[in-house]
Amino acid sequence: MHLDISTTTEPLVYTGYLRRKALVLVGSLVFLVVLSFISIGVGSVMLPVEDVWQTLLYHTSGNAEMIIWNIRLPRVLSAIVCGAGLAAAGVVMQSVLRNPLSSPYTLGVSQAAAFGAAFAITSLGAGTLGRMLTDAIVVNNPWLVTVCAFIASLGATVVILLVAKYRTTSPEVMILVGVALAALFTAGTTFLQYFSSAEQIAAIVFWTFGDIGRATWNDLVIIVLVVVPCILYFLLRRWDYNALDSGDEIAKSLGIHVERVRTIAMFLSSLIAAVVVSFLGIIGFIGLVSPHMVRRVIGDDQRYLFPVSCVVGGIILLAADTVARIIIAPAVLPVGVLTAFLGAPLFLYLLIRGNRS
Amino acid sequence: MILNVADLSFRYNSHPVLQDVGCTASPGEIVAILGPNGAGKTTLLRCLNAMLRPRTGTIMLGEQDILSLSRREIAQSMAYVPQHIEPPKVTAFDAILLGRRPWIGWDMRRDDVLKVQSIIDQLGLANLAMRHVDAMSGGELQKVAIARALVQEPRVLLLDEPTSSLDLKNQHGIMQFIRSIVRIHRLTALMTMHDLNLALHYADKFVLVKEGRVFGAGGEEIITPEMIEEVYGIPVTIERLCGRHVVVPRSEQTDELQGDLIPSRQVTSM
Incomplete structure (x- = not known):
């Protein structure tokens, strides 16, 4: 069969519709950049936007230079990359599991990663626990921590994939699987805490809240090396995720290796969760909140849903971290607390409303 | 292009579903696969485009062995419309555009969009194009699904129970719709059906399946009371x-x- 398009006219309504979605993407990117500049200036030392601008462009000297390059910039960039990564993992999990309640946090993957990382730090000597709460954990061997976190999160992922494969699970049942996994791995982390000193316990507790302040330039390099290729891969596969949204049968008939796509997507999502948790601790709900906010605005088309969700994930985590820095200044609130305040009500709302109305 | 199926066998675990199934379908023809529930009709349809891998047998499309092709190559020559469509929350245009997936590399090109528009024009779906498929009626959804299959530019069209969830008017509407596109585009169409009278009205050939075996295949002449009684009991x-x-x-x-x-x-x- 061949479709003759010589006399077909451009579908202007549709191309206009796509252009509006592209505008949302551009708009959210612009917002992210503006927010980044504001965020760099905000904290226990307030810096005006001009100073931020000057310092970033011309490398001035003095306090501003030190604060921005050593503390604020890695912090802001980590927030953006990790927020984008968590959102990417969430939106992809929601697609391949066909479950709107999926995210690394709600399925227990983040908790598993936290256990793996805690295990590496306390038992394999990959990190030393700091004496003060503000530098809770000093990671000597970030690669080992990440690998252990990934192995543990893979364990959780394999369980999820098996349940998804052998039972036709409703989204709610899958979330119960997530609850079970989270309970299991949180118990594991508690077990590790039980054999730690009082300072170490405080440190681990603090660490499991999630905080962006501990990311250094070196950490950021690892995070970027993991998260950015994963996001690019997901972007490349956006048509496949669209096909999966129409059901496995249609996806297969469109030439997609459904099982392979699903398995790779889940593994890469848990890799993202693992690396984020290893360096920042557990930050919940970003992977759930940002895709759902974006769905409301531009719908379920993965070609736009995926990239916009990533940008919005970056925005949410960056905004939450900025608020966390000033809300009880000069102290800093762990950002995981804030994202939970934002995400838990939405999660409840999604559960009550019933999925996919 | 003639589709020739021979000696096709398939089993789920150790349970045989299809045994030595054979049939032929020619361009411009609708072949109805008939049989009682659980006869293996849907399994047969899914074997034809290798969604299920048959254990033995050959499926030849012209000179080409379908089972030796990659998933994507199969998708470029065979389109499939499942019985149950799970509508995603996208516009009909987006849903139809998905049918271009087997031809798309990194991203769609202008031609892909134009082909979708062309099929929408041909099928008279312009009023549906920008509506969301998750808010559509069964008949509209089925038309969008068929349009999605056609924009794949297939040579073979496989449909699983295309009329099962439709009311009387929509049943005939969809069947007329399918028959006209099959004739115009010289497609080879195979569909499973439950409604014998609908099949008798619209199909050119019939394949009667019972317990995974073909009981009879041919034109209207094979639909005899004896044959129906034997197959359906x-x-x-x-x-x-x-x-x-x-x-x-x-x-x-x-x-x-x-x-x-x-x-x-x-x-x-x-």
Whole structure:
């Protein structure tokens, strides 16, 4: 069969519709950049936007230079990359599991990663626990921590994939699987805490809240090396995720290796969760909140849903971290607390409303 | 291009579903796969485009062995419309555009969008194009699904129970719709069907399947009361009514009425 398009006219309504979605993407990117500049200036030392601008462009000297390059910039960039990564993992999990309640946090993957990382730090000597709460954990061997976190999160992922494969699970049942996994791995982390000193316990507790302040330039390099290729891969596969949204049968008939796509997507999502948790601790709900906010605005088309969700994930985590820095200044609130305040009500709302109305 | 299936066998675990199935379908023709529930009709359809990998047998599309092709290559020549469509929350245009997936590399090109527009024009779906598919009725959804299959530019069209969830008007609407595109584009169409009368009205050839085996294949002449009784296990009469054949299940009551059908029996379906 061949479709003759010589006399077909451009579908202007549709191309206009796509252009509006592209505008949302551009708009959210612009917002992210503006927010980044504001965020760099905000904290226990307030810096005006001009100073931020000057310092970033011309490398001035003095306090501003030190604060921005050593503390604020890695912090802001980590927030953006990790927020984008968590959102990417969430939106992809929601697609391949066909479950709107999926995210690394709600399925227990983040908790598993936290256990793996805690295990590496306390038992394999990959990190030393700091004496003060503000530098809770000093990671000597970030690669080992990440690998252990990934192995543990893979364990959780394999369980999820098996349940998804052998039972036709409703989204709610899958979330119960997530609850079970989270309970299991949180118990594991508690077990590790039980054999730690009082300072170490405080440190681990603090660490499991999630905080962006501990990311250094070196950490950021690892995070970027993991998260950015994963996001690019997901972007490349956006048509496949669209096909999966129409059901496995249609996806297969469109030439997609459904099982392979699903398995790779889940593994890469848990890799993202693992690396984020290893360096920042557990930050919940970003992977759930940002895709759902974006769905409301531009719908379920993965070609736009995926990239916009990533940008919005970056925005949410960056905004939450900025608020966390000033809300009880000069102290800093762990950002995981804030994202939970934002995400838990939405999660409840999604559960009550019933999925996919 | 002629689709030739020979010696096809398939089993789920150790349970044989299809055994030595063979059939032929030619361009411009609708082949109805008929049989009782659980006969293996849907499995047969899914084997044809290798969604399920048959254990033995060959599926030749012209000179090409379908089973030796990659998933994507198969998708470029065969389109499939499943019985149950799970509508995503996108516009009909987006949903139809998905049919270009087997031809798309990194991203769609302008031609892909134009092809979608062209099929929308041909099928008269312009008023549906920008509506969300998750808010559509069964008939509209089925049309969008068929448009999605056609924009794949396939040579073979496989449909699983295309009329099962539709009302009387939509059943005939969809079947006429399918018949006209099959004729115009010289597609080879195979569909599973439950409604014998609908099949008799629209299909050119019939394949009768029971317990994973082909009981009969051919034109309208093979649809005899004996054959139907053997396959479906129910006695029937075949009457000529308004210029077409109608299969009427025979109960004691209808036996008495034989040859003197009351008009309401026209729409009796299995």
